[in-house]
Amino acid sequence: MALVGSCSAWELNIQMPTKRLQAMDEAVAPLIHALRPLVGSGGELGSRGGVACDSWVLGVEAHNVRDWKTVPAKCEGYVGHYMLGSHFRRDSKVVIDEALAYVETLKLAGNGKEIWVFDIDETTLSNLPYYAKHGFGTTPFNATSFNAYVLEGSAPVLPETKRLYDKLLSIGVKPLFLTGRTEDQRAITVANLRSQGIYGWKDLLLKQPGFKGSAVAYKSGERQKLQDAGYVIVGNIGDQWSDILGAPEGARTFKLPDPMYYIG
Numbered sequence: 001m002a003l004v005g006s007c008s009a010w011e012l013n014i015q016m017p018t019k020r021l022q023a024m025d026e027a028v029a030p031l032i033h034a035l036r037p038l039v040g041s042g043g044e045l046g047s048r049g050g051v052a053c054d055s056w057v058l059g060v061e062a063h064n065v066r067d068w069k070t071v072p073a074k075c076e077g078y079v080g081h082y083m084l085g086s087h088f089r090r091d092s093k094v095v096i097d098e099a100l101a102y103v104e105t106l107k108l109a110g111n112g113k114e115i116w117v118f119d120i121d122e123t124t125l126s127n128l129p130y131y132a133k134h135g136f137g138t139t140p141f142n143a144t145s146f147n148a149y150v151l152e153g154s155a156p157v158l159p160e161t162k163r164l165y166d167k168l169l170s171i172g173v174k175p176l177f178l179t180g181r182t183e184d185q186r187a188i189t190v191a192n193l194r195s196q197g198i199y200g201w202k203d204l205l206l207k208q209p210g211f212k213g214s215a216v217a218y219k220s221g222e223r224q225k226l227q228d229a230g231y232v233i234v235g236n237i238g239d240q241w242s243d244i245l246g247a248p249e250g251a252r253t254f255k256l257p258d259p260m261y262y263i264g
Contacts, residue, residue: 053078057259063241068262071137079136079259083128089160091257096160099237099254103167106234115202115231116168117223117250119238120179122258124165125155125192137260150181153188157196161256164237165198173234174202178222178243180215180263182207215263220246 053075059065071079082088108114118124130149131137149155165175181189183206190204205222213221219242223233227248236243236250239258244250 057082060259060262061255061257066262067264070140071135071260073138076135076138079138080132082259083136084132088257092158092160095237095254095256096164099164099235099252100167102235102252103164103171103173106171106173108172108234109232110172112172112174113231114172114234115174115176115226116235117176117178117226117233117237118161118165118201119240119243120177120181120189120193121155122158122239122260123237123243123256124158124161124177124198125196126158127155129154129156131260141261147185150185151188153192153195155192155196157198158256161237162197168235169200175200176202176226177204178219179205180207180218183209215240215242216246219243220248223248223250 053072056065056072056075057079060068106114121127127146127149130146134142134145168175177193179189186204186206189206193199193201207218211218223236223246226233233248233250235252235254237254237256238244239256240263241255242263244253244255
Protein backbone atom coordinates (compact mmCIF):
# COMPACT_ATOMS: atom_id res chain seq x y z
CA MET A 1 0.00 0.00 0.00
CA ALA A 2 1.14 3.54 -0.70
CA LEU A 3 1.32 4.58 2.94
CA VAL A 4 3.84 1.94 3.89
CA GLY A 5 6.55 3.13 1.54
CA SER A 6 7.26 6.46 3.18
CA CYS A 7 6.56 8.53 6.25
CA SER A 8 7.24 11.80 4.42
CA ALA A 9 3.56 12.81 4.54
CA TRP A 10 3.60 12.56 8.31
CA GLU A 11 6.91 14.41 8.59
CA LEU A 12 5.50 17.25 6.51
CA ASN A 13 2.20 17.15 8.32
CA ILE A 14 3.74 17.82 11.73
CA GLN A 15 5.10 21.12 10.43
CA MET A 16 1.85 22.32 8.89
CA PRO A 17 -0.19 25.21 10.33
CA THR A 18 -3.72 24.52 11.55
CA LYS A 19 -5.57 25.35 8.32
CA ARG A 20 -3.42 22.99 6.28
CA LEU A 21 -3.86 20.28 8.92
CA GLN A 22 -7.63 20.67 8.59
CA ALA A 23 -7.40 20.44 4.82
CA MET A 24 -5.31 17.29 5.10
CA ASP A 25 -7.81 15.81 7.54
CA GLU A 26 -10.71 16.51 5.19
CA ALA A 27 -8.85 14.65 2.45
CA VAL A 28 -7.92 11.68 4.63
CA ALA A 29 -11.19 11.30 6.55
CA PRO A 30 -13.21 9.85 3.64
CA LEU A 31 -10.52 7.22 3.13
CA ILE A 32 -10.71 6.23 6.80
CA HIS A 33 -14.47 5.96 6.82
CA ALA A 34 -14.53 4.15 3.49
CA LEU A 35 -12.29 1.40 4.85
CA ARG A 36 -14.40 0.26 7.82
CA PRO A 37 -12.47 -3.03 7.95
CA LEU A 38 -13.35 -5.74 10.40
CA VAL A 39 -10.83 -7.41 12.66
CA GLY A 40 -9.53 -10.57 11.10
CA SER A 41 -6.64 -11.40 13.42
CA GLY A 42 -4.91 -10.17 16.53
CA GLY A 43 -6.02 -11.88 19.70
CA GLU A 44 -9.45 -12.58 21.15
CA LEU A 45 -11.20 -9.76 19.31
CA GLY A 46 -9.95 -11.14 16.03
CA SER A 47 -11.21 -14.61 16.83
CA ARG A 48 -14.67 -13.23 17.58
CA GLY A 49 -14.82 -11.17 14.40
CA GLY A 50 -17.19 -8.32 13.70
CA VAL A 51 -15.22 -5.69 15.64
CA ALA A 52 -14.48 -2.53 13.70
CA CYS A 53 -10.93 -1.19 13.77
CA ASP A 54 -11.91 2.12 15.33
CA SER A 55 -13.56 0.22 18.17
CA TRP A 56 -10.47 -1.95 18.58
CA VAL A 57 -8.24 1.14 18.83
CA LEU A 58 -10.59 2.63 21.42
CA GLY A 59 -10.34 -0.58 23.43
CA VAL A 60 -6.55 -0.36 23.27
CA GLU A 61 -6.41 3.25 24.41
CA ALA A 62 -8.90 2.63 27.22
CA HIS A 63 -6.74 -0.31 28.41
CA ASN A 64 -9.59 -2.74 27.93
CA VAL A 65 -7.77 -4.63 25.17
CA ARG A 66 -4.55 -5.92 26.74
CA ASP A 67 -1.66 -8.30 26.11
CA TRP A 68 -2.04 -8.16 22.34
CA LYS A 69 0.95 -9.00 20.15
CA THR A 70 0.12 -7.37 16.82
CA VAL A 71 -2.37 -4.96 15.32
CA PRO A 72 -5.13 -6.95 13.57
CA ALA A 73 -4.01 -7.55 9.99
CA LYS A 74 -7.06 -5.95 8.39
CA CYS A 75 -6.55 -2.82 10.47
CA GLU A 76 -3.23 -1.91 8.87
CA GLY A 77 -4.91 0.65 6.62
CA TYR A 78 -6.96 2.15 9.42
CA VAL A 79 -3.99 2.52 11.78
CA GLY A 80 -1.83 3.83 8.93
CA HIS A 81 -4.32 6.54 8.05
CA TYR A 82 -4.68 7.43 11.73
CA MET A 83 -0.94 7.77 12.28
CA LEU A 84 -0.06 9.50 8.99
CA GLY A 85 -3.07 11.81 8.85
CA SER A 86 -3.85 14.64 11.23
CA HIS A 87 -5.99 12.53 13.58
CA PHE A 88 -3.01 11.31 15.60
CA ARG A 89 -1.63 14.83 15.87
CA ARG A 90 -5.01 16.17 17.03
CA ASP A 91 -5.39 13.47 19.66
CA SER A 92 -1.86 14.15 20.90
CA LYS A 93 -2.63 17.86 21.08
CA VAL A 94 -5.60 17.20 23.36
CA VAL A 95 -3.34 15.29 25.76
CA ILE A 96 -0.61 17.94 25.76
CA ASP A 97 -3.10 20.80 26.10
CA GLU A 98 -4.43 19.13 29.25
CA ALA A 99 -0.91 18.61 30.53
CA LEU A 100 -0.08 22.28 29.95
CA ALA A 101 -3.27 23.36 31.71
CA TYR A 102 -2.21 21.23 34.67
CA VAL A 103 1.28 22.77 34.61
CA GLU A 104 -0.29 26.22 35.01
CA THR A 105 -1.77 25.11 38.35
CA LEU A 106 1.52 23.89 39.86
CA LYS A 107 2.77 25.56 43.03
CA LEU A 108 6.49 24.97 42.79
CA ALA A 109 8.96 25.01 45.63
CA GLY A 110 11.75 25.87 43.22
CA ASN A 111 14.26 23.71 45.06
CA GLY A 112 15.44 21.72 42.03
CA LYS A 113 13.66 18.58 43.23
CA GLU A 114 10.55 18.85 41.09
CA ILE A 115 10.74 16.59 38.05
CA TRP A 116 8.54 15.36 35.22
CA VAL A 117 9.07 11.82 33.93
CA PHE A 118 9.04 11.32 30.16
CA ASP A 119 9.10 8.06 28.25
CA ILE A 120 11.06 8.22 24.98
CA ASP A 121 9.68 5.94 22.25
CA GLU A 122 6.32 7.17 20.90
CA THR A 123 6.32 9.80 23.65
CA THR A 124 9.30 12.06 22.95
CA LEU A 125 10.70 10.48 19.79
CA SER A 126 8.55 8.87 17.11
CA ASN A 127 9.41 5.52 15.54
CA LEU A 128 6.75 5.98 12.89
CA PRO A 129 9.36 5.92 10.09
CA TYR A 130 10.14 2.36 11.21
CA TYR A 131 6.57 1.18 11.78
CA ALA A 132 5.37 2.65 8.46
CA LYS A 133 7.69 0.13 6.79
CA HIS A 134 6.57 -2.73 9.04
CA GLY A 135 2.81 -2.73 8.68
CA PHE A 136 2.03 -0.20 11.43
CA GLY A 137 2.30 -2.96 14.02
CA THR A 138 0.59 -5.73 12.08
CA THR A 139 3.80 -7.76 11.86
CA PRO A 140 5.39 -9.34 14.96
CA PHE A 141 7.99 -7.19 16.67
CA ASN A 142 11.50 -7.87 15.44
CA ALA A 143 14.07 -6.70 17.99
CA THR A 144 16.96 -6.98 15.53
CA SER A 145 15.50 -4.71 12.88
CA PHE A 146 14.05 -2.28 15.42
CA ASN A 147 17.34 -1.93 17.27
CA ALA A 148 19.08 -1.32 13.94
CA TYR A 149 16.65 1.54 13.37
CA VAL A 150 17.31 2.93 16.86
CA LEU A 151 21.04 2.91 16.14
CA GLU A 152 20.47 5.18 13.14
CA GLY A 153 19.54 7.90 15.64
CA SER A 154 17.09 9.42 13.17
CA ALA A 155 13.78 9.29 15.06
CA PRO A 156 11.91 12.62 14.79
CA VAL A 157 10.67 14.45 17.85
CA LEU A 158 6.95 14.44 18.57
CA PRO A 159 6.10 18.14 18.28
CA GLU A 160 3.27 18.19 20.79
CA THR A 161 5.46 16.59 23.46
CA LYS A 162 8.19 19.12 22.78
CA ARG A 163 5.73 21.89 23.62
CA LEU A 164 5.31 20.40 27.08
CA TYR A 165 9.03 19.73 27.46
CA ASP A 166 9.97 23.32 26.63
CA LYS A 167 7.31 24.73 28.96
CA LEU A 168 8.58 22.66 31.88
CA LEU A 169 12.14 23.85 31.33
CA SER A 170 10.94 27.45 31.27
CA ILE A 171 9.35 27.19 34.74
CA GLY A 172 12.14 25.24 36.41
CA VAL A 173 10.69 21.71 36.36
CA LYS A 174 13.39 19.28 35.27
CA PRO A 175 12.40 16.69 32.63
CA LEU A 176 13.74 13.19 33.29
CA PHE A 177 13.71 10.33 30.80
CA LEU A 178 12.74 6.85 31.95
CA THR A 179 12.83 4.44 29.02
CA GLY A 180 12.80 0.78 28.21
CA ARG A 181 15.80 1.32 25.95
CA THR A 182 18.90 -0.43 27.18
CA GLU A 183 22.16 0.95 28.52
CA ASP A 184 24.08 0.10 25.35
CA GLN A 185 21.79 2.51 23.47
CA ARG A 186 22.64 5.49 25.68
CA ALA A 187 25.02 7.30 23.33
CA ILE A 188 22.79 7.09 20.26
CA THR A 189 19.71 8.04 22.30
CA VAL A 190 21.44 11.16 23.64
CA ALA A 191 22.59 12.06 20.13
CA ASN A 192 19.11 11.52 18.70
CA LEU A 193 17.47 13.67 21.39
CA ARG A 194 19.96 16.49 20.88
CA SER A 195 19.58 16.36 17.11
CA GLN A 196 15.86 17.03 17.65
CA GLY A 197 16.43 20.04 19.88
CA ILE A 198 15.97 18.27 23.20
CA TYR A 199 18.38 19.51 25.87
CA GLY A 200 18.49 20.18 29.60
CA TRP A 201 17.11 16.94 31.03
CA LYS A 202 17.86 15.91 34.59
CA ASP A 203 18.75 12.30 33.82
CA LEU A 204 18.33 9.52 31.30
CA LEU A 205 17.42 6.24 32.98
CA LEU A 206 17.83 3.15 30.80
CA LYS A 207 17.12 -0.49 31.51
CA GLN A 208 20.17 -2.22 32.94
CA PRO A 209 21.44 -5.62 31.75
CA GLY A 210 19.83 -8.58 33.45
CA PHE A 211 16.50 -7.01 34.38
CA LYS A 212 13.78 -9.65 33.92
CA GLY A 213 10.64 -8.04 35.34
CA SER A 214 7.69 -6.38 33.64
CA ALA A 215 7.72 -2.85 32.28
CA VAL A 216 5.44 -1.76 35.11
CA ALA A 217 7.79 -3.23 37.72
CA TYR A 218 10.82 -1.63 36.08
CA LYS A 219 9.40 1.85 35.70
CA SER A 220 7.57 2.03 39.01
CA GLY A 221 10.73 0.77 40.73
CA GLU A 222 12.80 3.53 39.16
CA ARG A 223 10.22 6.14 40.15
CA GLN A 224 10.34 4.84 43.72
CA LYS A 225 14.10 5.34 43.75
CA LEU A 226 13.61 8.91 42.58
CA GLN A 227 11.04 9.57 45.27
CA ASP A 228 13.26 8.00 47.92
CA ALA A 229 16.04 10.35 46.81
CA GLY A 230 13.81 13.32 47.59
CA TYR A 231 12.49 14.14 44.14
CA VAL A 232 8.88 15.16 43.65
CA ILE A 233 7.35 13.69 40.49
CA VAL A 234 4.92 16.41 39.51
CA GLY A 235 4.01 14.70 36.24
CA ASN A 236 4.50 11.52 34.22
CA ILE A 237 3.78 11.00 30.52
CA GLY A 238 4.04 7.99 28.23
CA ASP A 239 2.38 6.21 25.33
CA GLN A 240 1.94 2.88 27.15
CA TRP A 241 -0.15 2.19 30.22
CA SER A 242 2.94 0.48 31.63
CA ASP A 243 4.66 3.89 31.54
CA ILE A 244 2.23 5.36 34.04
CA LEU A 245 0.89 2.48 36.13
CA GLY A 246 2.46 1.32 39.40
CA ALA A 247 3.06 3.40 42.50
CA PRO A 248 4.45 5.95 42.70
CA GLU A 249 2.90 7.11 39.45
CA GLY A 250 3.50 10.82 40.03
CA ALA A 251 1.12 13.60 41.00
CA ARG A 252 -0.56 13.49 37.57
CA THR A 253 -0.24 11.11 34.63
CA PHE A 254 -0.90 11.59 30.93
CA LYS A 255 -1.11 8.96 28.18
CA LEU A 256 -0.43 9.69 24.53
CA PRO A 257 -2.11 7.58 21.83
CA ASP A 258 -0.28 4.56 20.42
CA PRO A 259 -2.25 1.88 18.56
CA MET A 260 0.85 0.28 17.02
CA TYR A 261 2.15 -1.89 19.87
CA TYR A 262 1.55 -2.97 23.44
CA ILE A 263 4.05 -3.26 26.29
CA GLY A 264 2.72 -4.83 29.48
